[in-house]
Amino acid sequence: MIGGVEPRPERGHHCLPHTADVRIEAWAPTRAECLAEAVTALVDTFVDPGPAQPTAERAYHAPADEDADLLVNILEEVIFRMETRGELPLRTEVRDGGADGLHVRWQTIDADAVELIGAVPKAISLHELRFGPDGPRWCCALTVDV
Numbered sequence: 001m002i003g004g005v006e007p008r009p010e011r012g013h014h015c016l017p018h019t020a021d022v023r024i025e026a027w028a029p030t031r032a033e034c035l036a037e038a039v040t041a042l043v044d045t046f047v048d049p050g051p052a053q054p055t056a057e058r059a060y061h062a063p064a065d066e067d068a069d070l071l072v073n074i075l076e077e078v079i080f081r082m083e084t085r086g087e088l089p090l091r092t093e094v095r096d097g098g099a100d101g102l103h104v105r106w107q108t109i110d111a112d113a114v115e116l117i118g119a120v121p122k123a124i125s126l127h128e129l130r131f132g133p134d135g136p137r138w139c140c141a142l143t144v145d146v
Contacts, residue, residue: 021125026040029137032094049090062103125145
């Protein structure tokens with residue numbers, strides 16, 4: 001504890017109250033790790049995975065783009081896969097492919113195998129979206145439309 005304030009862990013996320021939506025903040029040492037943490041935060045807003053273990057592995061390529069657009073692209077893909085394939089990521093790994101964009105690897109589970117604890121997300125709002133370096137780490141903040 002420094003000056004009576006508990007330091008933030010190196011990597012993490014939390015949800016904040018927001019009128020009829022959910023506001024997420026995530027942080028990590030690198031851009032790729034922050035993106036992975038944002039995926040975990042999104043899923044944590046409406047699912048309790050409990051002791052569930054992944055049953056499949058999926059890959060996704062996010063083409064090179066501005067940082068905020070990459071964040072939205074990846075989170076919207078999570079929502080799309082949940083709606084169309086009924087699968088959710090339990091673990092996410094993001095690798096930077098440079099000019100090739102980002103390579104995302106998800107360890108997934110069938111959405112029916114986990115307990116829903118909140119409203120299922122519909123989209124990522126672009127209003128007040130932030131993603132970028134913040135001192136020694138990367139941070140993002142976004143609103144999830146539910």
